[in-house]
Amino acid sequence: MLSLKEIGLKYPTNKNDYGFLDIYAKYFNVLRDKKLNILEIGVDKGDSLRLWREYFINANICGLDIEKKDFIIQNVEIFEGDQNDKNLLNKIAKKYGKFDIIIDDGSHVSKHIINSFNHLFDHLSQTGIYVVEDLQTSYIPRYGGSRINLIKKNSSMNFFKSLSDSINYENFDKPFFKKNRYDGLIKSVHFYQNIVFIFKGESKKYYHPNVNKKYLDYIKKMLSFIFR
Ligand SMILES: C[S@@+](CC[C@H](N)C(=O)[O-])C[C@H]1O[C@@H](n2cnc3c(N)ncnc32)[C@H](O)[C@@H]1O
Secondary structure: OOOHHHHHHHOOOHHHHOOHHHHHHHHHHHHOOOOOEEEEEOOOOOHHHHHHHHHOOOOEEEEEEOOOOOOOOOOEEEEEOOOOOHHHHHHHHHHHOOEEEEEEOOOOOHHHHHHHHHHHHHHEEEEEEEEEEOHHHHHOHHHOOOOOOOOOOOOHHHHHHHHHHHHOHHHOOOOOOOOOOOOOOEEEEEEEOOEEEEEEOOOOOOOOOOHHHHHHHHHHHHHHHHOO
């Protein structure tokens, strides 16, 4: 059986050029024969879909691209549309069920990357993997990034960096802390050069100080002191 890198040589996707295939192989080799649902945003000439088709022998594979494609790839479904279109994403998810792997290699615009992630997270399986390629665009202003402000609120890199806090949310000690939608639902976030892998999975409950209770008790104590 050919390795992912060997299959990659057959298909001229830029995943070869950026060293992504070595990283993908680390995570995907154990999944190779599993029955999976896989979505890739960004089809271009179809080479990465051909690569996944040959590599994952038992997976359902589909792609989404804003441009109409005039080719077909056997046993791969290609949807035409925008990665920001929630109705379309819902339609795709309804057809496939939960995705085990989602790869965003689409517009690379920070806003689009974040929109798609926010929307597709619910359609990712409980232990699913979400990959975003070409994150160097997060440092390019025309993609909504910044070369100067590394904590720019709406840049894709900063968004994914913030998910790493959600892994450890149990330890936050902010007054009136409220969980955000990702707190406790991210197992790990693995950054490599220009690419990130987000692993979905529930946090274990190791320690959860009842932060709200602590502050409410404090306020009650202060009020009873004032009105004693
Ligand atoms: C880098 S190419 C994809 C390459 C392909 N995944 C591969 O590895 O061979 C990016 C693709 O994203 C598509 N694209 C750009 N904006 C998009 C959007 N808003 N929604 C969906 N696809 C988009 C482009 O038409 C282009 O085909």
